[in-house]
Amino acid sequence: MIVVNTDAIPGHRIVEVKGIVQGNTVRAKHAGRDIAAGLKNLVGGELKGYTELLTESRQEAVNRMLNHAQQLGANAIVSVRFTTSSITSGASELYAYGTAVTVVPEGP
Amino acid sequence: MEALFGLAFAVLPALFLLGLGTFMGRSIERKHFADLKRREAAVSHILATQMKTFHQPNSQASPPMMLVSEVVISSDYLKSFVGAIQNFFGGEIYGFQTLLERARREALLRIKEQALERGCDAICCVRLNTAEIGGHDPAQKKTIVMVSLLASGTAYRRGSVEPVLAEAVT
Numbered sequence: 001m002i003v004v005n006t007d008a009i010p011g012h013r014i015v016e017v018k019g020i021v022q023g024n025t026v027r028a029k030h031a032g033r034d035i036a037a038g039l040k041n042l043v044g045g046e047l048k049g050y051t052e053l054l055t056e057s058r059q060e061a062v063n064r065m066l067n068h069a070q071q072l073g074a075n076a077i078v079s080v081r082f083t084t085s086s087i088t089s090g091a092s093e094l095y096a097y098g099t100a101v102t103v104v105p106e107g108p
Numbered sequence: 109m110e111a112l113f114g115l116a117f118a119v120l121p122a123l124f125l126l127g128l129g130t131f132m133g134r135s136i137e138r139k140h141f142a143d144l145k146r147r148e149a150a151v152s153h154i155l156a157t158q159m160k161t162f163h164q165p166n167s168q169a170s171p172p173m174m175l176v177s178e179v180v181i182s183s184d185y186l187k188s189f190v191g192a193i194q195n196f197f198g199g200e201i202y203g204f205q206t207l208l209e210r211a212r213r214e215a216l217l218r219i220k221e222q223a224l225e226r227g228c229d230a231i232c233c234v235r236l237n238t239a240e241i242g243g244h245d246p247a248q249k250k251t252i253v254m255v256s257l258l259a260s261g262t263a264y265r266r267g268s269v270e271p272v273l274a275e276a277v278t
Contacts, residue, residue, distance in 0.1 A: 003174045004262040005235065005260055006162065006172070006232060006233045007160050008161070010264065011167035034252075037252050037254070040182050041185070041252045042132075042184060043132035044132070047180040054239055058176055082176070084239040084240040085240055094239070
């Protein structure tokens with residue numbers, strides 16, 4: 001599956017547009033990470049626990065989006081976008097969406 | 109005498125934290141800027157644009173692929189303290205400006221490094237979004253001051269000259 005966040009794929013032609021595909025996940029951060037982040041907040045620097053949390057949520061959302069595209073029989077997703085929204089304190093949603101399409105390689 | 113002890117007991121931890129923020133925070137920030145500069149030099153040949161179109165793509169190469177990176181960077185005690193004071197009077201908060209700059213540069217750098225690993229030499233459609241990870245709670249007094257970013261882009265390989273264009277010229 002080719003996944004891009006542009007509208008077109010060089011070397012490929014879009015022959016069929018299947019429609020929007022999406023995947024989301026709501027994740028809560030846990031107390032251990034909060035304590036570590038609270039300490040790190042005194043001296044500054046990267047909050048690795050929270051970065052990992054974002055990475056995990058993003059992978060999960062993208063996987064769900066890929067599954068959705070596979071169900072539709074697409075072989076590529078174009079114009080992928082991400083948004084996040086906070087649900088309650090300590091939990092947030094990561095949403096990935098794009099347009100599922102069928103592409104064929106362009107002849108020389 | 110007892111009142112003096114009480115005062116010292118109240119003031120000393122705050123002073124200690126401020127000192128920690130000043131020395132550790134500044135040293136971490138300086139190190140991060142130096143690190144960014146060094147790593148940016150290593151990927152300086154990668155062209156990053158935020159256009160939706162591919163600039164001189166090599167259509168014979170493997171198809172492009174989306175890259176995503178995340179980064180969460182924390183403020184330090186000094187920045188938060190000074191920020192809170194400046195927040196009261198209004199105006200620009202310089203401490204947080206460098207915080208955001210570091211986070212954006214780091215996020216862009218991470219997608220460039222991923223592109224390098226995959227043998228690509230260009231990235232287009234770069235999008236940098238701030239991410240929500242549920243840090244704000246009005247009921248809870250202790251909020252963590254931090255910047256979280258989600259960056260995405262599409263990595264591809266550039267061709268030297270477009271064959272079609274070359275034919276059109278001759």
